[in-house]
Amino acid sequence: MAVAEIGARVGLSATPCWRRIQKLEADGVIAKRVALLDPDKLNLGVTVFIAVRTNHHSQEWLKRFQGAVDGIPEIVSFYRMSGEIDYLLRAVVPDIAAYDSVYKRLIERIELADVTSMFAMETIKSTTVLPVSYAK
Numbered sequence: 001m002a003v004a005e006i007g008a009r010v011g012l013s014a015t016p017c018w019r020r021i022q023k024l025e026a027d028g029v030i031a032k033r034v035a036l037l038d039p040d041k042l043n044l045g046v047t048v049f050i051a052v053r054t055n056h057h058s059q060e061w062l063k064r065f066q067g068a069v070d071g072i073p074e075i076v077s078f079y080r081m082s083g084e085i086d087y088l089l090r091a092v093v094p095d096i097a098a099y100d101s102v103y104k105r106l107i108e109r110i111e112l113a114d115v116t117s118m119f120a121m122e123t124i125k126s127t128t129v130l131p132v133s134y135a136k
Contacts, residue, residue, distance in 0.1 A: 036128065043094045047120040050089040055113045068109035074102045
């Protein structure tokens, strides 16, 4: 969105609006600026959630696991979880065969106790918008 348009929405002219944006970036509130790409137009129409359980819970193992995941570009999200699942990954791929390749690359890089893959049938809500009303 253009700075002038943001300024108009918040009641500021472009220059003070730009200064506030720069301050938000300097303070780390704005982590980065990105372009949101359409996965279907990039032939990445299949979303896979990968639930991982492990018998390893050391910091050293986690570093190795993170390195393994970082080297697989199809994995776009990586979370450490509470409960029965230790880690949850989200991957985007063109099809099941491509996911099978992701899976094989993952298990050849690190030992995992259990891997469960779940394919999203439909995206009902997906947003990058955060609820800013909680900001202090």
